[in-house]
Amino acid sequence: MATKASRSAARLMISPAVILLLAWMIVPLSLTLYFSTLRYNLLMPGMEEWAGFSNYYYFLTDPAFFDALRNTLVLVGGVLAITIVGGVLLAILLDQPMWGQGVVRVLVIAPFFVMPTVSALVWKNMFMNPVSGLFASLFKTLGLQPFDFLAHAPMFSIILIVSWQWLPFATLILLTAMQSLDSEQLEAAEMDGAPPLKRFWFITLPHLARAITVVILIQTIFLLSVFAEILVTTNGGPGTATTNLTYLVYAQSLLQFDVGGGSAGGVVAIVLANIVAIFLMRMIGKNLDA
Amino acid sequence: MARAVTNRRKTIATAAAWTIGFLIFFPILWTVLTSFKSEADAIASPPKFLFFDWTLENYATVQERSNYFRHFWNSVVISVGSTLIGLAIAIPAAWAMAFVPGKRTKDVLMWMLSTKMLPPVGVLVPIYLIFRDTGLLDTRTGLVIVLTLINLPIIVWMLYTYFKEIPADILEAARMDGASLRSEILYVLTPMAVPGIASTLLLNIILAWNEAFWTLNLTAAKAAPLTAFIASYSSPEGLFYAKLSAASTMAIAPILIMGWFSQKQLVRGLTFGAVK
Amino acid sequence: MGRITLDKVAKRFGDVEVIPPLDLTIEDGEFVVFVGPSGCGKSTLLRLIAGLEDVSGGQIRIDGKDATAVQPAKRGLAMVFQSYALYPHMTVRKNIAFPLRMAGLSQQEQDKKVEGAAAVLNLTNYLDRRPGQLSGGQRQRVAIGRAIVREPSAFLFDEPLSNLDAALRVGMRLEISELHNRLATTMVYVTHDQVEAMTMADKIVVLNAGRIEQVGSPLELYHRPRNTFVAGFIGSPKMNLIEGAEAAKHGVATIGIRPEHIAVSPESGTWKGKVGVSEHLGSDTFFHVLDTGLADAITVRAGGEVDLHHGDTVYLSPDAAKMHRFDTEGLRIE
Secondary structure, eight states: OBOHHHHHHHHHHHHHHHHHHHHHHHHHHHHHHHHTTEEOBTTSTTOOEEOTTHHHHHHHHOHHHHHHHHHHHHHHHHHHHHHHHHHHHHHHHHHSOOTTHHHHHHHHHGGGGSOHHHHHHIIIIIISOTTTSHHHHHHHHTTOOOOOHHHHSHHHHHHHHHHHHHHHHHHHHHHHHHHTSOHHHHHHHHHTTOOHHHHIIIIIHHHHHHHHHHHHHHHHHHHTTOOHHHHHHTTTOSTTTTOOHHHHHHIIIIISOBHHHHHHHHHHHHHHHHHHHHHHHHHHHHHHHO | OOOOOOHHHHHHHHHHHHHHHHHHHHHHHHHHHHTTSOHHHHTOSSOOSSOSOOOOHHHHHHHHHHOHHHHHHHHHHHHHHHHHHHHHHHHHHHHHHHHSOOTTHHHHHHHHHHHHTSOHHHHHHHHHHHHHHHTOTTOHHHHHHHHHHHHHHHHHHHHHHHHTTSOHHHHHHHHHTTOOHHHIIIIIIHHHTHHHHHHHHHHHHHHHHHOOSHHHHHOSSTTOOHHHHHHGGGTGGGGOHHHHHHHHHHHHHHHHHHHHHTHHHHHHHHTTTSOO | OOOEEEEEEEEEETTEEEEEEEEEEEOTTOEEEEEOSTTSSHHHHHHHHHTSBOOSEEEEEETTEEOTTSOGGGGTEEEEOTTOOOOTTSOHHHHHHHHHHHTTOOHHHHHHHHHHHHHHTTOGGGTTSOGGGSOHHHHHHHHHHHHHTTOOSEEEEESTTTTSOHHHHHHHHHHHHHHHHHHOOEEEEEESOHHHHHHHOSEEEEEETTEEEEEEOHHHHHHSOSBHHHHHHSSSSOOEEEETHHHHHTTSSEEEEOGGGEEEESSOOSEEEEEEEEEEOSSEEEEEEEOOSSSSOEEEEEETTOOOOTTOEEEEEEOGGGOEEEOTTSBEEO
């Protein structure tokens, strides 16, 4: 279907979306690039001057950058490991015949709908607080010393909070993928003499491979930008223990008002995110033809 | 084909799933329970689960002290506003891509997706400065603009995958029947795509409601939605658990309910159709 | 009025020429069937007439007026789609009234016309249902109803019966023919089923790879196919086409003989062979005769009660007067 008239109508209909997104992409991006080459501090307005690549030099050689890079990787990797393994196991469990499957699904998916600031605060105060948190009570009941999670294992605590938020997402997608597996395939494998573990390994897991890749890529995009959870729990601390790239750039630009340095950091974050994005786009692009 | 499952196996699966489901849900349940406690009961050791004096005073206090409903209203305006504007822009675009596909349609779709991959922190500084200079900082208009733009790719994509499922024949029939482009989209496409549009709307409201990077960085007090309002409890006031819980419960309840309704569409929306 | 003239109409998709330039005239009131194997361009041709696709060259005239660049809605044509393309969210009444509503008719006029169409099509009791609640045949009638209320100058049908089961198809075939007799409006009908073409058409257009192979009345095509393609396509079971030595005997490249023009005998005849599969239809029996040395199998039609079995030897005698002859190009020789 398509006539000249409908094609020109289509171009007209698509242009608002394209123009807006184009503007949204190009204007801030070019400004970021521009600022990143300036010595520009909001506390000293009117003092902007060309700085070449020195902002990049300072940002990339700042020990905080390496901490942030490491923290970002640990956070993303940790959450991915927990949510993928947990998600696969949970999906298998939820795929079993049971009573009240719908209700369990609803319970499991719930954390995904909790806004990041709420989940961070609830975990921080009501669970991880060393005096009055639930974990402290639990430890005391067991005769153990209460543990100050956010002071002594800050990164672990944040990984735990973020994993709680993303586990439902991974589970839901893996469950959806699992339910699209033709049960006759499994039955054929059973007839061929494959025991349950082998059936999982040779049939179910390969079938899930694509969904797992999608979960990894999409979560990575979001996890690279984890912000609110850190802001309300640790403010990036103690020291730089929980400062990820996103938080570092935020701190530099809006807490230290160093626009130039923050912009340079922003460009670095964009480059890193793009590496992930390219893989994700390939995956989804392939799917478009199908 | 399904076959008979032994009751024993089903019982074990049920018990395991319910236990894990309960554990995952527990932080939310605990928050809701705590919101009905007095502050003393909230930090009682050992913790009190169901046997305490149920009270609604926290809800009253939260509203009284922090003007909860203003923030609630900000959240509603920002999430619903950005979603409706997004839909108005995305429906024509998705129509064009689904029913008049050209050589570059796929490229345009992928490019839209790529804008979603842009880490927000990469453009935080210029957006902040532009907003500061144009007076959009801490305004609902400003947030509506940003959230519309960051979620537009998701809206276009979701609508595109739904529209693709509508047979082009029917739109052609409308064209033969004398419908103008406007009538075709208004009277034929939109009503047929209502389920898809509704779930797009729902998912997008959820995403906008929970967005916590731009809402935290671009608002101070006036336009602060619930995300930012809750974040203000990270100060020592957060130690008032019962009040924190009441505020949290009110912030998540509407979205939790919407989310339960839209969980099936969520998969499609968030994976851009890669998993159905 | 509904006279449609195609003048050197061509269609290309990119570099692929789907329809090379062709000429065709459809007279007012005619029932014209486009028939051909799938992918022959018959649906594309219909969509060009409808205006759902742009022509790449040539001119389409409707009642003498150039309609090449006219929007589909303004051509005064109505179309019935293969999938029926009913609006699932509207009742039958609303579906049928949709073109009237688009034309801005008053509610009263809309109602009157819808009631009228519903009465003609036996849909009166279903007016308040939705398409999802109707059977295939009823949906088909709604689609036709939506077309007739517009009082178009011509109807376009795109394989309208292919989604119906065999029994319904025969019934709807009659209904559409009946409708044509009553309305006397031009109808252009696309199908891949040569039986539909033969039974319904005033004029058949046989298409192959975008080209018109032959235009003519059903019996013209049956008796005097212009080439081997038409010969093989029109008629059921297919005409036997024999090449090689046997054809050379007649001094041509290919001879064609229809199954119904071959006599069968267990004792004597022109050609000798063995009975392969036999299909008993009751009224007729079709034998596939093997090992004749002429072609892989020769199909023969015999009466309903012929006592021949798998493996029996039979003799076949073609009716020389009914034999078709074709040259090396596959064209008919008179």
